Amino acid sequence: MSDLELIAVPSSITDPASFGFTPCEGGVCASAGISAAGVHAGFRDEPERKDMALVAADKPCVCAATFTKNCFCAAPVQVSRERAASGHAQAVILNSGNANASTGEPGVEVAKASTAIVAHELGCAEDDVLVGSTGVIGKQLPLDPYKTGVPAAVAALDHSPAAAHDAARAVMTTDTVPKEVSLEGPVPCGKDGDNVTVHVGGFVKGSGMIQPNMATMLCVLSTDAPLTARAAQAALSAAVSQTFNKVTVDSDTSTNDTCILLATGAAGGEDIEENTKAFDLVATAIRCACENLARKIAADGEGATKLVTVDVVGAPNDADADTVARSIANSPLVKTAIFGHDANWGRIAAAAGKCGIVFDQYGVDIDFLGVPVLRAGLPLPMDEDDMLRRFEGNEVTIAIDLGVGNAHARIWTCDLSYDYVTINGDYRT
């Protein structure tokens, strides 16, 4: 079997060195002009647990955003979507413990009132404050925690990595780790195309109810690149579609998915418009940051023990490639087999075949954990001991070539474990 070549899958942009950037410190505060805080405001009962995050730019700046397409979109999504359309903002207030979803007009009023408190404390326009919530659906969100929490958060605002970390912690629900990213690198947006050092940072929360559609649960990104509003939205939308929207933990698109990018321009340099070398670089850095956070969501999926990457190649078109990859990634049978360290690739074949995309099973190849297991629809002998050893790593790779066309899709997911059932059987009560 060792002579068989693996299925060729397109390379990733996981490594920032591939476009001249390097990882740096600071999370969302890595970008000049951004401060953050995370405090306990009282949305949760545990007195020690941070449950409110505030991210603020030193002054109003460019803003781009993407939101859930769930018809039951939450109140904060309704408020933020309308405001972000202006292309500018100054702050984002986020809470965990209550999603403010399925709460009707009263929920919208609370979301707006919370931003009014932030605007008052920061001395900025109410329309420049965006809002995000995560937690239980169908319970009215109380306003009281904001009344004491926001002044405390504003007092705690800081440009330090520790402050960014506090904000990342404050939005966690069933997440087991805070999820942050920060990158820096040269971008030719100075006078005469000189290089300017630009930063991209951010944090995300997301562990269950994760099959983002337009954005993930709650994500705040920052950059000090001088992007125009139009360029910022273009870069964010492109990045989100290839990263967060390619993650699925349980196929459940949240009511609250929100991804906000604040672009302060504080790095200096000339305005960056689309279709320039500087734009391409910053957009790539934003995509790299999003991919980093997206993989962290899949790896920290509720109950997950493995990060699973599904590559579909040889599909007739991008949409069909995505459908097949998602069908595999959302299959409970595939996910439980991975949890059980069972190289049961027959379930991958079944999941690919069930989703309505037409192909000839006798033209299909499958690799599992870097081993060819199916060629032209015929099973190959498999070394079970070798497979068990390959399961010892933290990642599982699945590649399938449909043998129809040239389109490709990559989806990130995780396995399905007892802990997923525990977490979601017990979550609310």
Added chain:
Amino acid sequence: MSDLELIAVPSSITDPASFGFTPCEGGVCASAGISAAGVHAGFRDEPERKDMALVAADKPCVCAATFTKNCFCAAPVQVSRERAASGHAQAVILNSGNANASTGEPGVEVAKASTAIVAHELGCAEDDVLVGSTGVIGKQLPLDPYKTGVPAAVAALDHSPAAAHDAARAVMTTDTVPKEVSLEGPVPCGKDGDNVTVHVGGFVKGSGMIQPNMATMLCVLSTDAPLTARAAQAALSAAVSQTFNKVTVDSDTSTNDTCILLATGAAGGEDIEENTKAFDLVATAIRCACENLARKIAADGEGATKLVTVDVVGAPNDADADTVARSIANSPLVKTAIFGHDANWGRIAAAAGKCGIVFDQYGVDIDFLGVPVLRAGLPLPMDEDDMLRRFEGNEVTIAIDLGVGNAHARIWTCDLSYDYVTINGDYRT
């Protein structure tokens, strides 16, 4: 809250009395002219466990069938689909323990060879023998068990309820109970429209990898009504689309789904064609039998503790109603909440909203376990103790009114428990 009316959902045909039929004994053998057997042939290692079923008509008879639409369809599906198209058959040979799927041309050869052995032993035409398999995917199916197993099964063939029961047992995999049905009632297909007593019987296996698309895992139905081949196919297709194809345990459509109806005509009477009163009655009885078995599949879903019925009303059209109902029924978050006895209806709202069907959240009503919990998008106060009591039953009902149109869909599913993970993490190894 007690003044609020529940969402009106169309009534079911679960009760055969609604069309003048009554339950009877005999399973697949309830129909005159049908015998069955279940034996241990050796597909499984456990010596006591039956793993091969044979169902035979006393002579060649009318046959109708539906099969999986999974692109990775199994070898027995390929063989049976071609043969069933003739509209006649005499026997069905079924095995558990190996699905004979993803096995290429060698798998097709074994499937054909197995039917040749059956034809030889029964003295019938090879083309009149259909075949079905269930079990692991991607392993070649051995022919040897047929060489001794088929003669033993033919020797054991009997028209008794016990023989039908043996056959139902022999196809079980992760099923915890055999699933059988039998009904009888008067049908006006005698001379001058006199009533003739007609039977419908059958068994099904199915517990995991269950989201049938055109038929369920393995189902053999019988009737002694004198249906023509065309009428038999029409009745079966209509029944399957509204019953087995509305069940989902885990959204995973099998590679092997097969549903075969043998219509012996042994009840006597004139040929039954479509668009007659007799046809409507027999078709209703077949649908009732299929619904009975479909509900048994959902109730016996892998690891299931509850049978869950999801009704969507007020949808713009049937396809959209089905999409929303399936989105709810396949949501791991909804399913784990039910397992945890958590009336977390917010997840139902989120699952309805995520699937791409457009509606206004402020026009939506939801009932959970027979209690109104959402009206016009606003949550209602909920008595948690009352909800916990309602969870003590074996069934959970979910109804959602989208408030858009008049279309309806009903999907049967089950909850998602630790045992699903145990069963599917350990299944193959």
